[in-house]
Amino acid sequence: MYVSSGTATLVNCVLEGNSAYNGGGILVNGGTATLYGCTFTSNTAITSGADIYSSGTVSVYGNAVGFTSDCTQGDALSTSGTIDPNPSFSFSGCTTL
Numbered sequence: 001m002y003v004s005s006g007t008a009t010l011v012n013c014v015l016e017g018n019s020a021y022n023g024g025g026i027l028v029n030g031g032t033a034t035l036y037g038c039t040f041t042s043n044t045a046i047t048s049g050a051d052i053y054s055s056g057t058v059s060v061y062g063n064a065v066g067f068t069s070d071c072t073q074g075d076a077l078s079t080s081g082t083i084d085p086n087p088s089f090s091f092s093g094c095t096t097l
Helices: none
Strands: 007-011 014-016 019-022 026-028 032-036 039-041 044-048 052-054 057-061 064-066 077-079 089-091
Touching: 026 032, 052 057
Parallel strands: 007 032, 014 039, 019 044, 026 052, 032 057, 039 064, 052 077, 064 089
Antiparallel strands: none
């Protein structure tokens, strides 16, 4: 999923089996994404953010869980933007921040 200058809100979503250069599951490029109860499975990125890559603003709530197993090609979550200061999330086997 790609969010540019807009806003996206995802509720109880599943982002599975996606791949990209950055942001295999979701790429937030200057926009805003709010995720509630989302699951990330088997996403890959060539450089950064197998599950989420952001240069915008991301808020993740409801114990969003990343099951991306190969984190050698980018952490599960990679950001140069803003992450909500009180997020509730975990990513299995990957560095989050």
